[in-house]
Amino acid sequence: xxxxxxxxxxxxxxxxxxxxxxxxxxxxxxxxxxxxxxxxxxxxxxxxxxxxxxxxxxxxxxxxxxxxxxxxxxxxxxxxxxxxxxxxxxxxxxxxxxxxxxxxxxxxxxxxx
Amino acid sequence: xxxxxxxxxxxxxxxxxxxxxxxxxxxxxxxxxxxxxxxxxxxxxxxxxxxxxxxxxxxxxxxxxxxxxxxxxxxxxxxxxxxxxxxxxxxxxxxxxxxxxxxxxxxxxxxxxxx
Numbered sequence: 001x002x003x004x005x006x007x008x009x010x011x012x013x014x015x016x017x018x019x020x021x022x023x024x025x026x027x028x029x030x031x032x033x034x035x036x037x038x039x040x041x042x043x044x045x046x047x048x049x050x051x052x053x054x055x056x057x058x059x060x061x062x063x064x065x066x067x068x069x070x071x072x073x074x075x076x077x078x079x080x081x082x083x084x085x086x087x088x089x090x091x092x093x094x095x096x097x098x099x100x101x102x103x104x105x106x107x108x109x110x111x112x113x
Numbered sequence: 114x115x116x117x118x119x120x121x122x123x124x125x126x127x128x129x130x131x132x133x134x135x136x137x138x139x140x141x142x143x144x145x146x147x148x149x150x151x152x153x154x155x156x157x158x159x160x161x162x163x164x165x166x167x168x169x170x171x172x173x174x175x176x177x178x179x180x181x182x183x184x185x186x187x188x189x190x191x192x193x194x195x196x197x198x199x200x201x202x203x204x205x206x207x208x209x210x211x212x213x214x215x216x217x218x219x220x221x222x223x224x225x226x227x228x
Contacts, residue, residue, distance in 0.1 A: 032215050043117070043204055043219030044156075089156065093215040099144050099208040100169065101217060105155040 002027045004104035006090045012110045015082055021075040021107045023064075023090035031092040033057075033066055033073040034101065038087040047075075047088070080111045115139070117220035119205050125226045131193040134223045136205030138186050145188050146206040146217060147180055156204075162188065174199075195227045 006023040013019060025031065032051045036044040048057030053068035064075045073090060090104040118137040126132055138145055146161040160170040165182045173180070177196070182188045192199055202224045206217040
């Protein structure tokens with residue numbers, strides 16, 4: 001079945017540091033890939049997405065590139081802020097499944113001043 | 114525009130009691146998802162509906178759980194009887210099925226504690 005694996009957290013880093021969160025997937029079809037973010041006490045919200053190989057999704061300084069050859073969609077940000085402290089979820093959607101998303105386990109990121 | 118609205122935000126109950134969680138979809142959305150989030154298991158899809166019809170309920174833990182969509186804009190998730198292991202944050206999410214973008218809009222969640 002479809003699945004998403006992402007690095008376990010927590011990831012603790014200082015402000016202005018470089019952030020990478022690894023995400024790999026397995027899918028029976030040709031998936032779309034997503035990163036969602038969950039701030040404390042809130043629901044998840046879409047951060048960025050990519051729908052085909054080599055697409056790069058970007059938003060709020062975050063980027064992720066759809067790598068079909070390595071089945072990966074790693075999230076990166078060059079200079080994090082305290083306000084980026086949150087839980088980040090990688091997810092995939094196979095078109096045949098409609099809008100049903102399969103999520104990874106989430107990675108908690110803590111940015112210290 | 115109002116987002117997905119869930120109630121209650123917090124519920125504390127005793128084992129054996131019935132729990133009903135409620136969700137109001139974003140106007141115009143026709144797909145509805147119930148997720149459960151725990152530290153141990155992460156985010157689990159319980160059930161999802163399309164146009165009020167349950168499409169996939171394979172994630173519903175057991176018969177104690179039931180979900181309904183009495184109309185196009187509202188859903189309930191019921192647990193009867195509740196058990197301590199049901200303690201979790203339950204999220205409702207909606208999407209526009211025809212647009213099929215894969216973007217889900219989540220509510221703020223209902224935190225359930227079963228003592």
